[in-house]
Amino acid sequence: MLTVLVVDDSAVMRRMVVKSLSVGGLQINQVFEAAGGQQALDILNAQWIDLVLCDINMPEMNGIELVERMTSDPLTAKVPVVMVTTERSEARISRLKELGVTGYLTKPFRPEMLARTVREVLGLEAVT
Amino acid sequence: MTQITVGMGDLQVSADPNASLVTYALGSCIAVVVYDHVRRAGGMIHYMLPHSSVTPEKALARPAMFADTGVPLLFEKMYGFSCRKSDLIVKVVGGANINDENGTFEIGRRNYVMLRKMFWKVGVAVVAEDVGGSASRTTRLYLATGKTTVRRSDEPIEVEL
Amino acid sequence: MTPLSESLLHQVAGQVLEECAFLFTQPGPEPEVWPEPVTCATLTFAGPRKGKVELYAAHGLAMAIAADMLGLEADDPEAHRLADNSIAELANVITGALVAELFGTECLCELGIPVVAHEAPGPRSESSFALTLIDLEGRPLDLRVSLEPSL
Numbered sequence: 001m002l003t004v005l006v007v008d009d010s011a012v013m014r015r016m017v018v019k020s021l022s023v024g025g026l027q028i029n030q031v032f033e034a035a036g037g038q039q040a041l042d043i044l045n046a047q048w049i050d051l052v053l054c055d056i057n058m059p060e061m062n063g064i065e066l067v068e069r070m071t072s073d074p075l076t077a078k079v080p081v082v083m084v085t086t087e088r089s090e091a092r093i094s095r096l097k098e099l100g101v102t103g104y105l106t107k108p109f110r111p112e113m114l115a116r117t118v119r120e121v122l123g124l125e126a127v128t
Numbered sequence: 129m130t131q132i133t134v135g136m137g138d139l140q141v142s143a144d145p146n147a148s149l150v151t152y153a154l155g156s157c158i159a160v161v162v163y164d165h166v167r168r169a170g171g172m173i174h175y176m177l178p179h180s181s182v183t184p185e186k187a188l189a190r191p192a193m194f195a196d197t198g199v200p201l202l203f204e205k206m207y208g209f210s211c212r213k214s215d216l217i218v219k220v221v222g223g224a225n226i227n228d229e230n231g232t233f234e235i236g237r238r239n240y241v242m243l244r245k246m247f248w249k250v251g252v253a254v255v256a257e258d259v260g261g262s263a264s265r266t267t268r269l270y271l272a273t274g275k276t277t278v279r280r281s282d283e284p285i286e287v288e289l
Numbered sequence: 290m291t292p293l294s295e296s297l298l299h300q301v302a303g304q305v306l307e308e309c310a311f312l313f314t315q316p317g318p319e320p321e322v323w324p325e326p327v328t329c330a331t332l333t334f335a336g337p338r339k340g341k342v343e344l345y346a347a348h349g350l351a352m353a354i355a356a357d358m359l360g361l362e363a364d365d366p367e368a369h370r371l372a373d374n375s376i377a378e379l380a381n382v383i384t385g386a387l388v389a390e391l392f393g394t395e396c397l398c399e400l401g402i403p404v405v406a407h408e409a410p411g412p413r414s415e416s417s418f419a420l421t422l423i424d425l426e427g428r429p430l431d432l433r434v435s436l437e438p439s440l
Contacts, residue, residue, distance in 0.1 A: 009402065010378045012371050015359050023251045025214075057381070057400045086385025088394045107382045108308035110244075112253050238313060245311035249360040 001029035007040040008055040017053050024115020037061025044076045056085040067099050080121050134172045137193035141171035141205040145272040154222035154265040156236035161219040163274035169209040170269050173202045178242035195242045219276050220257040221267040256289045298420045305383045310354045317423035323409035328373050330380035334388050336398030338436050344380040345410045345431035351376050377403035
C-alpha cells in the first residue's frame with residue numbers, strides 16, 4: 001500500500017495521475033496533492049511519502065527545482081520520484097538523471113504506462 | 129481440445145480447461161480477450177463497430193456487434209463464473225486500418241479509442257495488445273493457462289501476446 | 290527545425306485529443322458564430338523561436354472533454370467545474386508535443402503556464418497558423434499558433 005504525492009498545477013492532470021495509478025493496479029493507501037513545488041515540500045516535511053509524481057512546468061517553483069530541493073535535504077533525498085510532464089528537452093532529462101530521477105513519462109500517457117513506470121522505479125513486480 | 133469459434137459480432141465465455149476460444153479475420157474489428165487465472169475462465173468478443181446508437185435494433189438482437197453494448201456484456205458473463213474484475217486479465221487484438229464494406233472512415237482506430245474510453249471510465253487496464261497496422265489477425269485463448277496467441281496475415285507464425 | 294504547417298498542427302493536436310480525451314477530429318470550416326461561452330487557453334513558448342498557442346472550445350465541448358479526460362459522466366458537476374482546466378491542460382500537452390516537433394528535443398524550450406479566458410476567437414490573422422478541428426458530433430475546436438519573427 002503506497003502513500004503518494006502528486007504535484008501538478010493542473011487539477012485535471014492530478015486526477016488523471018491518481019486514477020491511472022489505481023487503473024494500473026497499484027495499491028494506493030493515501031494520496032496527497034500539491035499544486036506547486038513549495039506546497040509539495042511542505043507535505044514532504046510533514047508526511048511519510050513513498051512516491052512523488054511530479055510535473056516540471058509549474059509556476060513559482062518548477063519540478064526540477066523541487067527535485068533539487070528534495071535531493072539537498074537528507075529527509076527527502078531518498079524519496080523516489082517519477083516525472084510526468086510535457087517537457088521533452090534532453091538537457092532537462094539529463095539534469096534529472098544527474099539528480100537521481102529514474103522515472104520519466106511524457107504526456108499524453110496511458111494508465112498502463114504510468115503504472116509500469118512506477119513499478120520499475122519502486123522495483124515492484126509487473127502484472128502478467 | 130475443443131475449439132470454440134467466436135464469430136464476427138459474437139461473444140463466447142467458457143471455463144472448460146480443455147477448450148480454446150478462437151476468432152478469425154479481425155480486420156478493423158476488435159477482439160477483447162479476458163481471462164481469470166483464479167477460476168480458469170475466459171471470454172472473447174469480436175465486435176465490429178464502436179457505437180450501438182447507429183442501429184439500436186441491431187444492438188438489441190446482436191449486442192456483441194458493438195463495443196458499447198458488447199464489452200459490458202462480456203464482463204457480465206465473466207462475473208457469471210464468480211470472477212472479480214480485479215482478477216481479470218484483459219488483452220486487445222485487431223483494430224487495423226482497413227476500410228470496411230461501407231468504406232467507413234478509420235473504423236479500426238475508432239473501435240480502439242472507444243474501447244480505451246470505456247475502459248478508462250470503469251477502470252480496466254489492458255495488459256497486452258496487438259492493434260493497428262494493416263494486417264488481418266486471428267487470436268486464440270487457451271482456457272487451461274490463459275495463454276493468448278495472435279497470428280497476423282503478414283506473418284507466418286502464431287505468436288504469444 | 291520542422292516548418293509549422295496546418296498538417297503538422299492537425300497531426301499533433303489530433304493525436305493529443307485522441308490520446309487524452311478520446312476525441313476524433315477532422316479539419317473543418319471555422320464556425321461563423323460561436324454559440325456559447327467559449328473557453329480559450331493561451332500558452333507561450335520560448336525556444337529557438339518564441340511564440341504562442343491558443344486553444345478554443347465552446348463550454349459544452351469543454352465539459353464533455355473534462356468528463357472524458359477524468360472518466361466521468363458528461364453531466365457530472367466535476368466535469369463542469371474542471372472544464373476550463375481541461376482545455377488548459379490540453380493546450381499544455383499540445384504545445385509540449387508541438388515544440389518537440391518544431392525544434393527537436395536537443396534544445397531547451399521554455400513553456401509558459403496556460404492562461405484561461407472566456408472569449409471566442411477573433412478574426413484570423415496572416416501572422417498565425419489557424420486550424421479548426423471538428424469532432425464526430427460536429428463540435429468545433431480552434432487552434433492558433435503564432436511565431437514571433439526571427440532575424
